[in-house]
Amino acid sequence: MTDPNEDYYGWTQETIEMLRQGRLSEVNVDDLIEELEDMAKGERRELRNRLAVLLAQLLKWQYQPSHQARSWRATIKEQRHQIVLLLRNSPSLKPVLEEILNEAYPSAVQRAVRETDLDENTFPASFEQTGWTCEQVLDSEFYSD
Numbered sequence: 001m002t003d004p005n006e007d008y009y010g011w012t013q014e015t016i017e018m019l020r021q022g023r024l025s026e027v028n029v030d031d032l033i034e035e036l037e038d039m040a041k042g043e044r045r046e047l048r049n050r051l052a053v054l055l056a057q058l059l060k061w062q063y064q065p066s067h068q069a070r071s072w073r074a075t076i077k078e079q080r081h082q083i084v085l086l087l088r089n090s091p092s093l094k095p096v097l098e099e100i101l102n103e104a105y106p107s108a109v110q111r112a113v114r115e116t117d118l119d120e121n122t123f124p125a126s127f128e129q130t131g132w133t134c135e136q137v138l139d140s141e142f143y144s145d
Helices: 008-020 031-063 070-089 093-115 136-137
Strands: none
Touching: 008 031, 031 070, 031 093, 031 136, 070 093, 070 136, 093 136
């Protein structure tokens, strides 16, 4: 059996074939569990990263209105679209959306600080302090024009 640390793709193909053939006793269950856990973490990480980008754009939109640009609007729209797709494909992430928003918020603030040169204290200290809801963050009518 191929070691997933040496040839990941080869390991996946061998494991898939064994599962298809019902050769379950040959499958390295520990490696398979580890891979599935990593996949789940990856989905959550992608959502957190997309939310951080979206939140940063929303912060910029609110706190630097004189600099609002078409590119900001496009980024807001694209991130919302990708987040909706991600949640559609992984609906089990919906119940933890607020938790992930809270995780993403500090990164969003740092991104907004870098991109605006505004002081970090300009922005609310936490997602809860923005006064925004999860629904608003994903709403195409909220801070998009």
